[in-house]
Amino acid sequence: MLQISKKVEYGLIAIRHMALQTGGCCTTAKEISDRYQIPFTLLAKVMQSLSRSGLIIPRQGVYGGYILTKSPANIKISDVINAIERVPQVALMQCETETEDSCTISHHCTIKSPLLKIQQTINNAFQTMTLQEILY
Amino acid sequence: MLQISKKVEYGLIAIRHMALQTGGCCTTAKEISDRYQIPFTLLAKVMQSLSRSGLIIPRQGVYGGYILTKSPANIKISDVINAIERVPQVALMQCETETEDSCTISHHCTIKSPLLKIQQTINNAFQTMTLQEILY
DNA sequence: TGAAATCGGACTATTTAAGTCGTAGTTTAA
DNA sequence: TTAAACTACGACTTAAATAGTCCGATTTCA
Ligand code: SF4
Ligand code: SF4
Numbered sequence: 001m002l003q004i005s006k007k008v009e010y011g012l013i014a015i016r017h018m019a020l021q022t023g024g025c026c027t028t029a030k031e032i033s034d035r036y037q038i039p040f041t042l043l044a045k046v047m048q049s050l051s052r053s054g055l056i057i058p059r060q061g062v063y064g065g066y067i068l069t070k071s072p073a074n075i076k077i078s079d080v081i082n083a084i085e086r087v088p089q090v091a092l093m094q095c096e097t098e099t100e101d102s103c104t105i106s107h108h109c110t111i112k113s114p115l116l117k118i119q120q121t122i123n124n125a126f127q128t129m130t131l132q133e134i135l136y
Numbered sequence: 137m138l139q140i141s142k143k144v145e146y147g148l149i150a151i152r153h154m155a156l157q158t159g160g161c162c163t164t165a166k167e168i169s170d171r172y173q174i175p176f177t178l179l180a181k182v183m184q185s186l187s188r189s190g191l192i193i194p195r196q197g198v199y200g201g202y203i204l205t206k207s208p209a210n211i212k213i214s215d216v217i218n219a220i221e222r223v224p225q226v227a228l229m230q231c232e233t234e235t236e237d238s239c240t241i242s243h244h245c246t247i248k249s250p251l252l253k254i255q256q257t258i259n260n261a262f263q264t265m266t267l268q269e270i271l272y
Numbered sequence: 273t274g275a276a277a278t279c280g281g282a283c284t285a286t287t288t289a290a291g292t293c294g295t296a297g298t299t300t301a302a
Numbered sequence: 303t304t305a306a307a308c309t310a311c312g313a314c315t316t317a318a319a320t321a322g323t324c325c326g327a328t329t330t331c332a
Contacts (some may be wrong), residue, residue, distance in 0.1 A: 001144070001216075001289090002226045002258070003233070004251065005137045006321065012247045028277070036244040040320055048279065061330025064277045077254075081137075090138045097139070108172040111148045114270040115140065118213075121261040122138070125254045134250040137320090142290065164308070178291055184310065197299025200308045 010038050011046045011084045012077070012134070015055065019072040019131055026065025046084060053083035072131040081126060090126060092119040146174050147182045147220045148213070148270070151191065155208040155267055162201025182220060189219035208267040217262060226262060228255040 013036055018027045029047045033040040047066060051058045055075065056066040082089065091097040092115055095106050103109070149172055154163045165183050169176040183202060187194045191211065192202040218225065226249055227233040231242050239245070 001141050001221055001223070002138050002228065003230065004228050006230075009229070009245075009247060013245070016246055026277095028273080036246075037241050039322060041324075043329095044278075045280095045322090051278085058278060059330085060276090060277045060278045060328070064330070066278090077250075085137050086222070087137070092138065092140050093145070094139065094142075103264065105149075105173045109145075109149070110152055110172075111145060111270060114213075114265065116322070118261045118265065122258050125257040129254065134247060141288095162308095166308080175291060177293075180309075181291095181311090187309090194309060195299085196297080196307090196309050197306050198301065200299070202309090 005085065007042070007046050007049075007084050010036075010043055011050060011080050013038070014047065015050065015068070015075070015080055015131060016041065017069045018056065018066065019075075019135060021075055026059055026063065026067055028065040031065075049084045050080070053079070054082055055079060059121040066102045072135060074109070075131040076127050077134075078123070080131075082088050090119065092116075092122065092123050141221065143178070143182050143185075143220050144217055146172075146179055146218050147186060150179065150183065151186065151204070151211070151216055151267060152270055154192065154202065154204045155211075155271060160200065162195055162203055164201040167201075180229070186216070187217075187219045191215060191219055199266050208271060211267040212267045213267070213270075214259070214262040216267075226255065226258050228252075228258065 013030045014029075017032055017035065021027050029044045030040060032038065033043045033093070047058075050056050050064065054069060056068055058064070058066055078090075087097045089096075093103070093112065095103045095109070095112065096116075096119070100106055106112075150168045153168055153171065166176060166181045168174065171181045175189075183192070183194075186192050187202065190205060192201050192204055194200070194202055200254065214226075223233045229239070231239045231245070231248065232252075232255070236242055242248075
């Protein structure tokens, strides 16, 4: 439980790789896929997610690829997570991700508020760490 | 992602309930199941896990049930989690739960150490909060 | 025009979580 | 001593999330 998804890991590896690329224009999904042995088609999807969220911008065509839009210091780890995961936050509890009563016992729940505190701590951890910090 | 399991939630609700019971000897699984609308057979399993780990002791027979063994201040949230989950810790990454090379790209991974830092923060959150704190 | 890249969605497979069932064993009150 | 009220354990089923694939389309540039 509480395991981070492969997609997010792949996304972090990819975006870190891009941040380290100094010269040249674009980084392609293929390049990253080869370098880190990540399944290409899956990585492609992840890149599309990152692209949709604006963290990177895509360029199609022969010499295409992706370009990082911000400086690493301005990209939070949580930005990457939110770009990739459908649920736009780290949600420790079901009642936080969906409607209140998607949890069958929400009316009898006695542990929601303490768990929220812990969730806040976790969110904070992902929000304070930036891409810059994972470069070296 | 990063969602806590129902079993753990049920376990927390149950053990908190037991901590609040002042008089009488035992608290039964049925009683808790009724009170919080938790599926009985599933809760029974959870109680067995808690029992195996020593947090509560079972008493069979007609007036049986479970008894809390420690004071709430001495029970950490992480104790409850570890009792219930097969993986005996909050493990953000696959490579932490199983063998190093259960992750197909562990040789090319560039994000392990920063993620470990975050994991430590999360672990700390679960280890410092006690049952006492979630009573009221 | 064709190769190389992204795009989007539908699809399958695998794994994990959630919940159930059946049977056996223990204790105690009537 | 027997029936009721429990726990104990493991196999099982179902449901849902994750991981990964496939294909047809679009864009770009030599
Ligand atoms: S059990 Fe409580 S904390 Fe968990 S999902 Fe339901 S309402 Fe939320
Ligand atoms: S990608 Fe890295 S951090 Fe994630 S499981 Fe593999 S080795 Fe561990």
